[in-house]
Amino acid sequence: xxxxxxxxxxxxxxxxxxxxxxxxxxxxxxxxxxxxxxxxxxxxxxxxxxxxxxxxxxxxxxxxxxxxxxxxxxxxxxxxxxxxxxxxxxxxxxxxxxxxxxxxxxxxxxxxxxxxxxxxxxxxxxxxxxxxxxxxxxxxxxxxxxxxxxxxxxxxxxxxxxxxxxxxxxxxxxxxxxxxxxxxxxxxxxxxxxxxxxxxxxxxxxxxxxxxxxxxxxxxxxxxxxxxxxxxxxxxxxxxxxxxxxxxxxxxxxxxxxxxxxxxxxxxxxxxxxxxxxxxxxxxxxxxxxxxxxxxxxxxxxxxxxxxxxxxxxxxxxxxxxxxxxxxxxxxxxxxxxxxxxxxxxxxxxxxxxxxxxxxxx
Ligand SMILES: Cc1ncc(COP(=O)(O)O)c(C=O)c1O
Numbered sequence: 001x002x003x004x005x006x007x008x009x010x011x012x013x014x015x016x017x018x019x020x021x022x023x024x025x026x027x028x029x030x031x032x033x034x035x036x037x038x039x040x041x042x043x044x045x046x047x048x049x050x051x052x053x054x055x056x057x058x059x060x061x062x063x064x065x066x067x068x069x070x071x072x073x074x075x076x077x078x079x080x081x082x083x084x085x086x087x088x089x090x091x092x093x094x095x096x097x098x099x100x101x102x103x104x105x106x107x108x109x110x111x112x113x114x115x116x117x118x119x120x121x122x123x124x125x126x127x128x129x130x131x132x133x134x135x136x137x138x139x140x141x142x143x144x145x146x147x148x149x150x151x152x153x154x155x156x157x158x159x160x161x162x163x164x165x166x167x168x169x170x171x172x173x174x175x176x177x178x179x180x181x182x183x184x185x186x187x188x189x190x191x192x193x194x195x196x197x198x199x200x201x202x203x204x205x206x207x208x209x210x211x212x213x214x215x216x217x218x219x220x221x222x223x224x225x226x227x228x229x230x231x232x233x234x235x236x237x238x239x240x241x242x243x244x245x246x247x248x249x250x251x252x253x254x255x256x257x258x259x260x261x262x263x264x265x266x267x268x269x270x271x272x273x274x275x276x277x278x279x280x281x282x283x284x285x286x287x288x289x290x291x292x293x294x295x296x297x298x299x300x301x302x303x304x305x306x307x308x309x310x311x312x313x314x315x316x317x318x319x320x321x322x323x324x325x326x327x328x329x330x331x332x333x334x335x336x337x338x339x340x341x342x343x344x345x346x347x348x349x350x351x352x353x354x355x356x357x358x359x360x361x362x
Contacts, residue, residue, distance in 0.1 A: 018123055039351045041347050043331070046279055047345075051230050054234075061263075071255045090213070094238060095235045095257050096226060096236065101125065101196070105132050109134040113135065116137045120144055159190070159191050160190070162191055164195055166195070167305060169308075170308075170310055172306045198237075199307060202228065220240065225270075234266070287346055289349060290309055290344060294359075307346045313340070330342050
């Protein structure tokens with residue numbers, strides 16, 4: 001009798017496991033801690049909590065959860081269109097930006113296709129690629145920075161998608177807007193360029209690829225409500241691109257992929273400029289605070305402007321464990337080929353101080 005494993009589709013067996021940041025309640029139970037005293041600086045979430053406008057809208061929407069959500073995400077697409085000065089049919093809304101990347105892969109990739117991304121890139125690019133039986137082409141990242149000329153050199157007639165995140169996760173480095181534009185313009189017509197801007201709200205200047213989309217180049221942009229808008233638990237993200245590419249992704253998308261409170265929250269949060277501004281400010285101060293603290297402790301880290309820092313810390317795996325015992329959750333980067341590195345999400349000033357104090361003690 002064949003086992004389930006023998007019956008499974010081949011790509012499933014080669015899927016790397018996505019290692020998420022450990023939840024507060026799980027760590028608290030494992031180490032016998034009071035969950036209210038545990039801090040999570042592991043998943044690049046917003047330490048200020050959810051956007052207040054978003055939260056209020058989600059609460060109101062709960063009264064209507066006996067109804068299906070608007071499968072067309074009409075109002076959110078209209079609001080995004082206004083926000084970006086694009087058309088509503090140039091957006092696809094996903095259950096996190098994670099989902100729109102999977103939709104992109106499902107829509108376009110087949111065995112034999114190649115997908116180009118950095119050697120230390122967000123792991124979902126690889127998961128999505130392998131699941132379609134396509135081939136990941138990982139471009140080495142010297143000093144954990146993108147080598148964009150090497151991206152260009154990696155393009156072949158088989159390349160279907162190029163993924164680039166700026167700021168990049170897990171390294172935190174950012175690419176110059178001009179360099180990103182140059183890469184996007186240089187790609188041949190059979191290649192789709194996906195710029196992942198999950199952390200772009202934290203930057204002072206990011207690349208604006210909308211003119212390329214409007215001029216018909218195969219460029220898509222992904223964004224999320226999980227970070228600067230503080231809605232990670234509701235799962236909303238989106239892709240911006242041509243009406244044609246959005247129409248194709250919409251055929252693959254589940255009819256009700258984004259839930260009702262999430263849609264309401266995202267619509268309201270998009271207007272919450274004050275919250276996003278405050279988030280950006282607190283983060284910029286936190287990056288300085290964490291950076292200075294790490295320097296004082298003698299730890300090397302990658303300079304960045306996202307809401308996290310990757311730091312090289314001796315015996316990182318052991319430190320990861322010992323920090324949990326004292327109620328501080330961070331993220332080891334071994335699975336990204338960065339043994340000896342931890343990724344530290346920027347918290348509130350108090351949380352950052354606590355992390356630095358515990359690191360100093362260790
Ligand atoms: C670079 C990058 N892209 C995309 C995502 C996906 O975020 P979400 O699915 O919550 O929108 C993340 C999440 O951490 C990320 O780091």
